[in-house]
Amino acid sequence: MSSLNSRWKSNKPEFIVIYGRRRVGKSELIDRFLNKKRGLRLLAREEARELQLRRFSVEVADYFNDDFLRKTGFSDWDSFFEYLYQKSDERIIIAIDEFPYLVKEDNALPSILQSFWDLKLKETKIFLILCGSSVRMMESMVMEYNSPLYGRRTGQVLLRPLHFIHIYDYIKDIKKAVNYYSVYGGIPAYITSLNVSQSIEESITENIFRKDSYLFRDIEFVLRSELSEPRYYFSILLSISNGNHSQGLITNDTGLSKGIVNKYLSTLIDLDLVKRKVPATVSKRCHRGLYYIKDNLFLFWFRFAYPNIMLIERDLGDAAVKNQVMPYFSDYTGLRFEEIVEDIFLSVNGRDVLPFLFTGYGSWWHKGEEIDGIYYSDSEDKILFCEYKWQDNVQADILLQKLKEKSQKVSWKKENRTEYFCLVARSFDSQDRHTPAFKTSGKKEINNNTVLLDINDIEALCRKASE
Structure with a gap:
């Protein structure tokens, strides 16, 4: 505007x-x-x-x-x-x-x-x-x-979807905002059509798992209006939603040729529905690229609604949500929480909250080892290693030790870098709360280069980003 x-x-x-x-x-x-x-x-x-x-x-x-x-x-x-x-x-x-x-x-x-x-x-x-x-x-x-x-x-x-901080600002409840954003993403028309006073289970049942709800059919509508051969794209998106993120796994799972999968993945990336991720600190041309559904509602629909269409069509959506969605919802939201924290960090980058202005970021993986988030500055030789857990009473000492061990396998400027570590969770074991959080008062210092962020700290960062 x-x-x-x-x-x-x-x-x-x-x-x-x-x-x-x-x-x-x-x-x-x-x-x-x-x-x-x-x-x-x-x-x-x-x-x-x-x-x-x-x-x-x-x-x-x-x-x-x-x-x-x-x-x-x-x-x-x-x-x-x-x-x-x-x-x-x-x-x-x-x-x-x-x-x-x-x-x-x-x-x-x-x-x-x-x-x-x-x-x-x-x-x-x-x-x-x-x-x-x-x-x-x-x-x-x-x-x-x-x-x-x-x-x-x-x-x-x-025009792109709204960021998580905007969804939080609309809902005003951090835990509910995480749940709603994990399902509906940042599309304004979706969010504003919802009754956000409902529990997430009630919302999913009413707005996605009912055959007369417009969100139930909207994913199909968008794909059919954009694509000439939607059945192949459906197969690829369904495969990704089920955890097949490499091109090889997608090819084997769908039965499509490597050339077709590569072509259709490129189209889905152009449509801003899929993204290709490579490990942080490595070249974008890295052959270890993995593919993820970018839009949360698309991911949720293919992960949960599409496999249960028969039940939804027979007016058994409430039973499907209770038995096929909610038992797995915490794990699903945990994966989306990684993207949410990353989005929040991007929103406060350069605003005297994080220990430095980062110029690169992403998750990292290599030979079976993974780090949820890495943020780094090439000019300052500083790097922040993060782990995210959408869980309560997380034992920080054990998680932090593992994170520090894994960080040594990241080769980026290993001989001449300043390291910071961050753990994010809904809550930590009470004995771990002595570790200070990122400052929101304009100071950059972090004691001992280590920080724990619980849900209250995340909410404070969201408010800071909205100022």
Whole structure:
């Protein structure tokens, strides 16, 4: 919003691309940006070109109170852009939402817009926004080199899901925020549709394990709208959700060829649904890369809902949640807790909370050994080793000793580095609580280079990040 408002005040012609996955808040962002400004948002649909032009004619005529346009309408896209050109001597926002639907019906549209932008619109005060939910199509239609519109945009916004600190700020209860974020992720439309006063078991039963709930079918809808062969992607996502993270394990589990798996994993990464992780401190080209589902609701749906579709369809969702979800929910949330802590550390990085400003981070694994989180600074030769446990009464002394032993197997600047250690848990054994937490008062010092963070400390960090 800050970026859009700044561009609006410049009074120069703008061609902004706003894109991101469905439900992430693109239309809401545009509507709030339009508030008290001159302009309108035109929502495209999957319908014939003539119907789209007719509907746009009515909406534009209503906005400009133009009876002649209301009677005649736009005959083609040339007349539509010519009309906008005539109205752009003053600052005005024209936002075309779900732009890919228009191109799908008329693939000449990008070339037509290119011509009008180059010859006319870029000399006006127009603030043009193209918006779309198909990340892949928006990039190929507007931003890639072979697109007619390549080089025309003046800015872009890839809208991503909210961070954990925002979900906590909305729910106001740290333990409940961890549970809800672990299931629903950071998609605003999902979170705001929930009754967060419910227990997580009640919420899952009502919002995912009911056949008439929109979240039950939304994952399928998103995949089918983005992908031409969803059955193969379903197989790959299901395999990853079941713990197969290497390309070899995914290939063996799905029965698909290595080439197909590699191709489809690349597409899922482009769609921001899957991420490839390599051990912290090593090159991104490392062959030890593993694949994880990035979106929490996708992961939860494939891990728990998809295998229980038959029970859900027969109105036995409550029994499925009780017997097939909740016995395993703590372990599931424990894995998501690792991502949550990482997200919190990223949110407070550089804010005088952590012992140093880290420039690299990630989990680490090698020959059967794993460390949940490593954060390091190349310029300061400092490194922080972390273990995360979504458990109560954790015995820190035993866990810390194991962490220090494993840290010696990380070769990064081993001869000339300053080491820090951190344990994060819901709570620790009472005898371990003498270890001070990260400072939130502006100081960087950590006594003995070791720190324990319990759930109260994590909550304090969330509040610090939101300041």
